[in-house]
Amino acid sequence: MSDKVTIPMLQQKKKAGEKIVGIVAWDYQMAKIVDRVGVDILSVGDTVGINLWGQPNPLEVTMDQMVTVAQAVRRGTKRALVSVDFPYGPLQEGVDAAVRAAIRLVKEAGVDMIKLDGAADFPEAVTALTRAGIPVWAQFGITPQTALQYGMEYSAMSKAGAQVPEAMKERLVEEARMLEKAGAVLLDFTNSGPVVGPAATDAVDIPVIGGFGGGPWLDGRVRMGHAAIGYSAKHLDDDIETYANVAQITYDAISAFSEDVKAARQIKGAPPVNK
Secondary structure (H helix, E strand, O other), X not given: OOOOOOHHHHHHHHHHOOOEEEEEOOOHHHHHHHHHHOOOEEEEOOOXXXXXXXXXXXOOOOHHHHHHHHHHHHHOOOOOEEEEEOXXXXXXXXXXXXXXXXXXXXXXXXXXXXXXXXXXXXHHHHHHHHHOOOOEEEEEEOOOOOHHHHOOOHHHHHOOOOOOOHHHHHHHHXXXXXXXXXXXXXXXXXXXXXXXXHHHHHHOOOOEEEOOOOOOOOOEEEXXXXXXXXXXXHHHOOOOOOOOOHHHHHHHHHHHHHHHHHOOOOOXXXXXXXX
């Protein structure tokens, strides 16, 4: 697994029927661990604000913050492709602003790819970034920034069984084709569901992967690393199945550390002290 992942490699995986693996990461240590596993994509998501920093609004994250987080992930990644989300703002401000923001992320953070949320509304930006030599991972479907257009609350889309209604099938398949034509090298279909998901995946030659509402009908899956390992404090109390429960491990470890300190015992991991 020493070969550097490239976009043509992902396209070949789709042709060969091999699944693409993506992980959302926000820090150097997570990036190092995940890259060592051998995933294909490390995605620096703007969800860092809500999930790691406790911000109440997903639109609060700034460009400066995304640069800093992307730099950390880039330092920890040698093999996988590193993608970074635009925060809310540059895409909405117009093509010129989007190109400037993308160039900044590539130059200052060294990312391989830019992920555009709600890209179906901005095909001209996809084309402009492509012409500037910057690969675009175009996100479409139901996202925080597009949910209102479909008359839905985004919070409802995270519930079990949530998926895009079948009535939207033709529109979303056409959006996938449009984004491919605009120059996107990869699509992120959010909340695809088992009806629209396969149709969109089959309609384009570029890989289509997804997180929320995705499934084996897509060319691959992307998952927030902290969610996969059960890192969030909520995992202390819920019954959601994850691949680990790091929250509980952390709770138990810090509790044990606290007890050692209170009992005047030497703490684990500290250099030995001669009495």
